[in-house]
Amino acid sequence: MARRFTDAIGLLNDLLDRFEAGAASPIAHPDYAAFSSVVAADAFLNQIRKAESAGAVSIGWGRGAKRDQVAHVRLASAEISYRYLDRTPASRIAEDAAARLVAGVALNESLKNSGSQIAEVWARGKTWHGFGSSEVDTLRHAFVLAQAILDNKHLDVDYKTFSRRTVGHSKILERIEGAVVRLLSGVMDFPPGARPREALRAIGLERFAPPLLIAGKIDLDGADLSGISPHYLGISPKEADRVRFREPPAYVLTIENFASFNRHIAEADPGRLGTTMYVGGYPSLATQQALRTIAGLVFEQTPIFHWSDIDPDGTWIFHTIERAVDRPIRPHLMSVEVAERLGQVPFKKSAPARCPPNSGIAALAAYLAEDGAKTLEQEELDPVLPELH
Numbered sequence: 001m002a003r004r005f006t007d008a009i010g011l012l013n014d015l016l017d018r019f020e021a022g023a024a025s026p027i028a029h030p031d032y033a034a035f036s037s038v039v040a041a042d043a044f045l046n047q048i049r050k051a052e053s054a055g056a057v058s059i060g061w062g063r064g065a066k067r068d069q070v071a072h073v074r075l076a077s078a079e080i081s082y083r084y085l086d087r088t089p090a091s092r093i094a095e096d097a098a099a100r101l102v103a104g105v106a107l108n109e110s111l112k113n114s115g116s117q118i119a120e121v122w123a124r125g126k127t128w129h130g131f132g133s134s135e136v137d138t139l140r141h142a143f144v145l146a147q148a149i150l151d152n153k154h155l156d157v158d159y160k161t162f163s164r165r166t167v168g169h170s171k172i173l174e175r176i177e178g179a180v181v182r183l184l185s186g187v188m189d190f191p192p193g194a195r196p197r198e199a200l201r202a203i204g205l206e207r208f209a210p211p212l213l214i215a216g217k218i219d220l221d222g223a224d225l226s227g228i229s230p231h232y233l234g235i236s237p238k239e240a241d242r243v244r245f246r247e248p249p250a251y252v253l254t255i256e257n258f259a260s261f262n263r264h265i266a267e268a269d270p271g272r273l274g275t276t277m278y279v280g281g282y283p284s285l286a287t288q289q290a291l292r293t294i295a296g297l298v299f300e301q302t303p304i305f306h307w308s309d310i311d312p313d314g315t316w317i318f319h320t321i322e323r324a325v326d327r328p329i330r331p332h333l334m335s336v337e338v339a340e341r342l343g344q345v346p347f348k349k350s351a352p353a354r355c356p357p358n359s360g361i362a363a364l365a366a367y368l369a370e371d372g373a374k375t376l377e378q379e380e381l382d383p384v385l386p387e388l389h
Helices: 008-020 038-054 078-085 090-102 109-123 133-150 159-167 172-184 196-202 237-242 258-268 285-295 312-325 336-342 362-368
Strands: 027-030 057-061 070-075 212-215 218-220 233-235 243-245 252-255 275-278 304-307
Touching (some): 008 027, 008 038, 008 070, 038 057, 159 172, 212 258, 237 243, 237 285, 258 275, 285 312, 336 362
Parallel strands (some): 252 275, 252 304
Antiparallel strands (some): 027 070, 212 275, 218 243
16 A cells, blocks of 8 residues: 655655665655645655755656646665665664674573574564564563573572572563563473463473472371361472372372362362372473472372373473373373364464374374364363273
8 A cells, every 4th residue: 555645754764664674665655635735735845855856765756737746756765865864774773782682691592593683673674572673671681581591590589589680670571571482482392372471480480389289198298187188288399299198099190270170189089099180281390390209209000191181282281291200191081082072173273292202192292283183172071080001
């Protein structure tokens, strides 16, 4: 659609904007119907003629009865236009900003490449995920925070403390967490559909670790819970080594969804035949470590299961837990047969977890990678005991 203007300086700046965005010879048009008066139209024309005389633009005139009217204005020389408008080229602004972006920071090679890519985007007069070259100081914080995460300085530290220690501002990470995750996405393995805060939680950076909810015939070290029979117990993940089994569980089951967790322990296993744990969606690093601890407390032949949605995120959660406990686990109510029978083809397709052929979720991940694969939320299923044999 033709760009039309009543402000000559606005028109000239628009030509440069589009030149910086990649247009070789952009044009714009006067908006004759919008001029407030003949005087305003004449003032517009005089300014355009001055720019033409300077060599910044060329004027295309109308034909026939409109031969005295400007039909369009074309950029003739970007260099002259910059001088005429006393405007600094975006490429020079981007070059200066890019130098400030990473100055004095020892960065991972991937982060260096991201800095170069951002400079190229800024040179075209564009923003990088909402950050323009004028926000270089804020984006610099994102680079420093990302590098600190790669250096494992985020482990065992909450959001605000990590942010304060790293860049001197306790709330800056909350503001730019999306940029931090974007910078790290080429280096670290994040859940495919996770929001930035969920992605950072999965690698161990969170406000505070959520409690681990566990149901079964269990006690805590030094505390006999057999007399109170709690519905389930909530503990800090760091206290997982205090869990004691009153008798060996027939199975261990981790569940992604809170409603499904509650339904399973109330409907499928009220007698606590097994031990059931709620992992809260994408399991945090603290939760992963707790699962590893508890898996080490049960017999090697005790089967471990996981129940998630049948979708790409569910396969990612499954494989994350599988790696965390470092032993085979089985999918519970997560199969191609269940998906085909009860699922639906999603509107938007995303990639499932990348997992080796010997993974317990490999078959479902391969299915979900196919066109026409169906997905299913676990709340759609009634809970049942896992198949132990």
